[in-house]
Amino acid sequence: xxxxxxxxxxxxxxxxxxxxxxxxxxxxxxxxxxxxxxxxxxxxxxxxxxxxxxxxxxxxxxxxxxxxxxxxxxxxxxxxxxxxxxxxxxxxxxxxxxxxxxxxxxxxxxxxxxxxxxxxxxxxxxxxxxxxxxxxxxxxxxxxxxxxxxxxxxxxxxxxxxxxxxxxxxxxxxxxxxxxxxxxxxxxxxxxxxxxxxxxxxxxxxxxxxxxxxxxxx
Numbered sequence: 001x002x003x004x005x006x007x008x009x010x011x012x013x014x015x016x017x018x019x020x021x022x023x024x025x026x027x028x029x030x031x032x033x034x035x036x037x038x039x040x041x042x043x044x045x046x047x048x049x050x051x052x053x054x055x056x057x058x059x060x061x062x063x064x065x066x067x068x069x070x071x072x073x074x075x076x077x078x079x080x081x082x083x084x085x086x087x088x089x090x091x092x093x094x095x096x097x098x099x100x101x102x103x104x105x106x107x108x109x110x111x112x113x114x115x116x117x118x119x120x121x122x123x124x125x126x127x128x129x130x131x132x133x134x135x136x137x138x139x140x141x142x143x144x145x146x147x148x149x150x151x152x153x154x155x156x157x158x159x160x161x162x163x164x165x166x167x168x169x170x171x172x173x174x175x176x177x178x179x180x181x182x183x184x185x186x187x188x189x190x191x192x193x194x195x196x197x198x199x200x201x202x203x204x205x206x207x208x209x210x211x212x213x214x215x216x217x218x
Contacts, residue, residue, distance in 0.1 A: 001218050002118040002119035003118060003135075003136035003137060003218055004118055004132050004134075004136060004137075005022065005120070005122070005135060005136070005137045005210070005214060006122055006127040006131070006138045006193075008123070008124070008125065008128045008138075008139070008140050008141070008190065008193065009123075009139075010175075010176050010179065011034075011091060011148070011172065011175045011179070012143070012151060013141045013142050014141065014203070014206070015034065016034065016035070017203065018141060019121050019122075019123040020072070022121055022207055023121045025211060026121075026214065028120060030120075030123075031120055032072075032123060032124065033107070033122055033123065033125070034124035036069075036110075036111070036124075037094040037107065037124070038094045039067050039074055039076050039085055040060075040061055040094070040097045040103055041085070041090050041094040042076065042081055042084060043061075043065060043076060043077075044093065044097065045093060047060060051097065051099075054100045054102055054103075057102070057103060058103055061103050061107075066078075088152075088163070088167075088168065088171055091171070092171060092174070092175060095182075096178075098182070098185075104126075104184065108130060112131060112132070125185065125187065126185045128189075128192075128193050129190045137194075137210070137213045138193040139193060140190065140193040140195045142189075142196070142197050143197060143199045144197075145169060145172050145176065147198075147199045149168045152168050153165050156168075196209055
């Protein structure tokens, strides 16, 4: 029997990395919903739109947003944006995009359609409460801001991107504040989600904790 798994949590907590590994172990499909918002943010910036112009941004998503997702690859209107949506700038912009009700409605509807057949693991904002409220396993994955900044710095270094720890830490704290104080779907743990703090845990430990939750349901 296949079920759906929902993973929420703050930016940089390792949701996508963990979801990829859990999906691989279970032969499930991982849908990175956060990357969908990042893709919208990229499109907004590329088209020179203002994040305050909700009407124009929503129109863009509805009429000129052909996003193809193949595993870890993301192609928007024929352009490979896989690496382009992983910058700090896009991360902050994605938070602005996620405040727009028109954008959220369109993406949430798409995510629900995709996961309707079970066997999916979705990570990102509102997954537990809004997108998949009936998911059999719900996890809120978190880590200290300092630990997330360190991880981001190491990831950027591996990509050849020279960055500053204090700058990344400041951006993460600002993103946390934005996400937790927005009017629409603020960041918070679902009442029925299992909270996992990965600050002092290895990737394998977190993966195994989630697998244990899954095996109890199937």
